Amino acid sequence: MKDRTVSRLVRRVLRHKGWLALALLASLFSNLLAIAGPFVIGLGIDHIIEAGAVEFDILAKILLLLACMYLVGGIFGYFLGLLSGLITNRVITDLRREAFEHLMKMPLSYYDGHSHGDIINRLTNDVDTVSDGLLQFLKELISGVVTVAGAIAFMMFLSPLISLIVILITPVCFVISGAISKKTRYFFRQQSVLTGQLNGYSEEVLRNQRTVIAFGGQQSCRQTFDARNAELYTVGQKAQFFSSLVNPSTRLLNYVIYALLGIFGGLACLAGVGLTVGNISSFITYSTQFAQPINNITSVTTQISAAKASARRIFELLDLSPEPADPADAAVLSDPDGRVRFEHVCFSYRKDQPLITDFSLNVEPGTRVAIVGPTGAGKTTLVNLLMRFYEIDSGKILVSGQPASGITRGSLRRSFGMVLQETWLKTGTIRENIAYGKPDATEEEIVAAARQAGAWGFISRLSKGLDAEISESAENLSQGQRQLLTIARAMISLPPMLILDEATSNVDTRTELKIQTAFLKMMEGRTSFVIAHRLSTIREADVILVLDRGNVVEQGRHEKLLQKGGLYARLYRAQFSG
């Protein structure tokens, strides 16, 4: 597949046409003035021929002009720099935002299956690398275009013949740097892949460092790290070496031109074709100026190749197919009555391993459904499907009589209140977290929710109360306290349907009892799905679903299932005998 990284990046730059035009304009002025400089200096030199023959009045005028030119050129130069920075930063800001928005549209299977460290890397370091490369490239390119064109014009004006030498030799630069950068690109790509892997690995190990310590696994982790590190060295060293060849090579060509100019310019002078020493001086400067942008671009090839490799990784992310958007005619679920119906639902995470096959269930409004079963029986999967975190392979899920696939995901999910086993909280205050599902909640509502969840006790003991900040890893809160906050978060909005996934496993039993009461109140009149390993929690359920290997093997009320003496009965007995 053809690599379209560059053209995609260019298209993003072209979105800022207005600014680009201004930048080109600034570049035009600043560079033309800069190019005219050596010509004017050459004029000046020609008026300093020898002792006693210096024409000071003309020299003074020339120099005054020169000073003015440089001053104005400098001002435009500043604008050029500013504008390239502006364009780069806008491109980058957009890129990062789009990448993030794309990330938010990815199906959950992507989050579950990819290294978080790697994703974070793409959105931060990679974007940064693109930014560095792009800025350099833009600056050099914009001023390069003008400089090269201007320098050629001036040289042609001075002497078409000698200009040819410069113009003919310069393409060699491109050929050489092209050959080198081809080699470089390969190593850079390798390097960027290996760096990503190494970073991902370090992130994972360091995040799990406590476990690694507990098992004395530092040595083996270090061996893996060192092996990958050594691999990175081999590739990194080559990438760096080859990319650093470009700069001296172009410098060499510069000096070759310099020598040829001396020889041919000198000879031309001698031949009396009207070339002056001042002209040669200007020529030399022009040949440098002419090569400068090329030289500059090649000297930042390292950055540019790195930027390209990074851009590719970002585009890779942008190219992943997101969760299909809600169809245009998707209904907004308003006022759901709490009816939920599974019809012949099939689902598996991996094509070759069927999990849920032909699952049907009818849940009337206000029913309390308890889902039990041995670990790995597919209880969490059921929740994933209900919330459309994963899409079913075949069959139908009906909510309030409407097929879930025809309802907007947002409205579907909003109509479920959910307390998960994982206790994720947002960075921010406790207040913000409790009011997460209801940002306009009043103080009273927040306090009431906290009370109902049994979280008010510890919140009121915090010095800042509701306004206490929850740190990223929330080391300041225990798992149990975090769990209480997630319960309060669900308590505040109370949608018509509830999903409770082992919600109380992180809470001590005294607190749990309080929550239990609140839960019961919360579940009143609401359709609720409760996953819990503790049978005591679900004894009061209207329907108990006993799952095993993705299928409902038993279904009914507590007493009935006990009499049946099946899997449920065995699970129940284990609870009280062990």
Add this chain to the structure above:
Amino acid sequence: MLKPLFPYLKSYKKQLILGPFFKLIEAVFELCLPMVMAELIDRGVKAGNGDLVVRYGLVILGLAVLGACSAYVCQYYASIASQGFGTRLRSSLFEKMGQFSFAELDRFGTETLVNRLTNDVNQLQQAVAMIIRLVIRAPFLCLGGLVMALIINPLLSLVLFVAVPVLAAALYLIMKKTAPLFGRQQKKLDRLALDVKENLAGSRVIRAFDKQAEQEAEFAEDNAAFYRAAMRIQKISSLLNPATLLIINLAMVAILWFGGVQVNAGSMTQGEVVAYINYATIISSAMIVLSNLVVLFTKAWASAGRVTEILQTRPSVADDPGAIPLPPPSEAPAVRFEQVSFAFSEDGQNVLEGLDFEVGKGQKFGIIGPTGSGKSTLINLLCRFYDVGAGSVSVNGSDVRKVRQTSLLKGVGLVPQKISLLSGTVRSNLALGLSDPKDEKLWKALDIAQCGFVREKEGLETEVRQNGANFSGGQKQRLTIARALAKDPEILIFDDSLSALDSLTCANLLRALKEAFPDLTLFLVSQRVSTVQDCDQILVLDNGRPAGLGRHEELLNSCALYREIYQSQVQS
């Protein structure tokens, strides 16, 4: 601050000396070129000698080729030394981070550590390459250019002696303005990284609350803040090039004028003026390179600080010089806490206080208490993840502070509350830290831990994704249990880690455990009475203080808190 970094450069002495040396050769040649050109003009062109013109031209060509070859050699050495330096430094940092105990991990946090290991090392690596390539070359070109200019015409050099300090002052001012802004920009970038991380971790909850749009808006805001910070820097740093160019160019104007005066007086030739201007150009471009170097080094300096901080951090828990291996089980109690108290920081409140108990070999010891009562902290002290503040913890009769850490942890199997699995295979997870992981041993552990599902997959080679994402909660938990069993521990600790298991699995597991390891000393940390009620001893913790110690029946009579917990659970 840089001193701790020097050892990593040591093995690259040759490259560090020869690299700049070859670069110097290139610079010397480069400096010669304008001189030769001046000769070409004055002796060749002006004197009408075509032969000399060609000869000087060829000399220039030859110098250019030799210069380029020297540059290639230098680049080669630079790539070896800088990448080698980076690789060694990374390896050392990773090793050092592996020696950190919990206190250091708490203090730094994962994010920072990863950043230092990756970005900061990269910065330093680049700086090393730049040192080799440019640190000699740029100042040398600057000084050399000045010297050559002096040789050509001392009087005219006064212009340069005025211009160079002005230039330096301008550069300094711009740097000084931007340096603090870079720090602020970095903070905004960290913030963005944190945003992404948080959204990755909270993907389910965010979707459940249909909050994607708001999260996007929040990110866009932080992103915009980053944009503003970047533009603030841009506004100042864009001054850098135009300002330096302006100063240089104005110096040129002055050179031309005063050069004219000198030529008029007969103390200088036209060719010398051309050469002089050439040197002035070399000096100025070298100055610009120097200014860019300064930017790079300010960044590298900050990175060096962060890296050396890690290298110089002394792990708060480390082996004594005379540390002994964990003594074999004897008459002494398997675990003994003597008047132990502990605080996370020296001036902080004690989170544990007055712990005093003995656990005999093969006993089953329960620890129960409300959330936040210090149960996990107690376990962390037993494993010596932290050192006690006062009192002592001993295992098999030896104070844990006198025992080699690796040896202690070999004897203690921990199933932590928070599930953590590393990506790799079931084997690589189970064999973590084992010297000779035999298959049968691993299978035995898996069987006891009720990990039958591993057999249904690809056995020991079953892939484990990051965080064990391809397993259910209960499966992950059982894998962590198998991991703790695989090392044949003398003491096994379940730190509230049976909760993700359903009761049937849990009961089977404990039964299998009893059969396979009859002598195992077992610690059961839980919030549930049913988990600990048949323990030989139960410690009731309340707010870090012992509230009761004894058997189930005794505690029901004597310990109010225990009774309360029990009643709350029986009722449900």
